[in-house]
Amino acid sequence: MSEKRLTQHLLLPELRFVKHHHRKRNQYIECIKVSAFEVCPKCATKSSKVYDHRFVTPRDQPIRNGSVTLKIKKRRFKCQNSYCAKVFTEPVSGIRKGFRTTQRFRSCLRDYSSKYMNLKAVRKDLKVSSSTVYKAFYEQIELELRKSANEWPKTIGIDEHSFNRNVKGHSREFVTVFVDYTNKRMKEVVLGKSINDLLNSSIIDIKGRENVKNVIVDLSPTFRSFAMRFFPKARLIADHFHVVKLMHPRLNELRKTVVDDYQFPKSRKNPINKLIYKSRRKLRHHQKRVIHEFLKFNDELRELYFFQQRLYRIYQVRGYKRAKKALFSLLDDMARSKFKKTRSYRQTFFKWRYEILNYFCTSKLNNGRTEGYNCKAKLIQRCAYGFRSFPNYRLKLLYHCR
Ligand SMILES: [Zn+2]
Structure with a gap:
């Protein structure tokens, strides 16, 4: 690659390479801006009369983990409009006014910050202050998000x-x-x-x-x-998940009372703990028998357990009409229960009946x-x-x- 092509990749578009030196792994690139004229920021008159020069040293994106600092010799122009006569410094595209880092360095900071665990590690690797990382990160994210701002979806x-x-x-x-x-x-x-x-x-x-x-x-x-x-x-x-798990706390409560009253072993490994929430479809024959024996000890537990199983089965149904029929028959049966808590669950389901059934007209959202x-x-x-x-x-x- 020729030197000209190489510097085009290294530098910002308007800059021309002058000199380069390095200290350890830090690169210093001297450059100048080339343009025929500049426009006065106050009155927008073209000007080509150079007044004096200033040096600025912004940080640029690192190359091979070594830091890069640009040393730009900037021209200061005097406005040729005699009523204005403002002295101004030429701007360089890619560096915002008053910033000591290039925009591509800031977007590089954003990429590092999103990949690393925390901002402190970024600070250490890129050798910049915490406040620079912090400011650049959130500023760049906001710019990025503004690109994808659009309307409400379906x-x-x-x-x-x-x-x-x-x-x-x-x-x-x-x-x-x-x-x-x-x-x-x-x-x-x-x-x-x-x-x-x-x-x-x-x-x-x-x-x-x-x-x-x-x-x-x-x-x-x-x-x-x-x-x-x-x-x-x-x-x-x-x-779906929130509907199905609604009755679980009461099931657990009743299970505990049975365990306490009849002094069953309280071990965590007791298989009933998990089996009682499972759908009967997934149980094996001997597991069904264990549950069957356990349910004999408490009437409310047995009733609630079978309501819970019917609720699971409703979600297996295909089509709105069938689901509606199944849900309404479940609600009718729950209304006849003599236990207060079951009737209160029935009320909650009744309040949400249309929202529950809407699940069946969509693609199971x-x-x-x-x-x-x-x-x-x-x-x-x-x-x-x-x-x-x-x-x-x-x-x-x-x-x-x-
Ligand atoms: Zn002017």
Whole structure:
């Protein structure tokens, strides 16, 4: 490769190579800008009258792990408009005014920061200050995210997770995440989980609310009423997993009372602990017999266990009509129960009946992706040993979940 071609790759587009020297692994490249004239920033008159010179030394992207510093001899021009006569320094594209690093060095910092465990390691490797890494990282992420800002997609999922402790109130703060199922990425992160928090947040600026056709929520009344108000044309879908696990706590409670009353061994290895939640379809013959014997000890447990099994079977059904028939017959039977807790579960299912059934008109949409991103969010929090600033947390989450 000729020297000219080589320097074209090394330097920024407007610069010309002059001299090079190195100390250990640090490269110093002297260069100048070549242009016939410059435009005055005050009055926009062309000027070619050089007034004097200045040297600037911005950091550039490293080559083979060695740092690179550009030494640019910049010309200062005097405006040829006699009414203006401003003295100004020529700008160089690729270096923002007042910055001592090139833009490509900053985007390189972003790549390092997203790959490394923490920002401290980046600081050590690239030999820059913490504040430079910190500022460049979040600034570059924001630029990157601005490129992909678009409208609401067809399908979204909503869920919340804890963020950090509120210093004043000692209570946990929560963030709500909106996941884009169409493009498989996180759409927006909002601080708080109440309706007011959601309605007064940045999501109102995103256009195309009427595009949203499916909203997947867990069994949270807040998210349901929010989704009904905010996405009036959307169909709400209750998440399969949250519906199925609703009765599990009561099942466990009753199982414990039986174990206590009849003094069964309390070992963790007791097979009943796990078998009682399993679908009967997956049990072997001898396991079914064990369960059958165990259920004889408590009437409520036996009743709830068979309701739970019917609920599992509803999700095996194909087609909306069949599922509707099965669900309504289950609800009718639950209403006749003499146990209070069972009737209260029946009420919850009754309130959510349409959302539960909507699952059967879609291609079995569920909240799996949203829960997956929640897991990733927790990991990001752990790696950073917690976040203080919510805006930075939001940027980092959106950048990693895309
Ligand atoms: Zn001027």
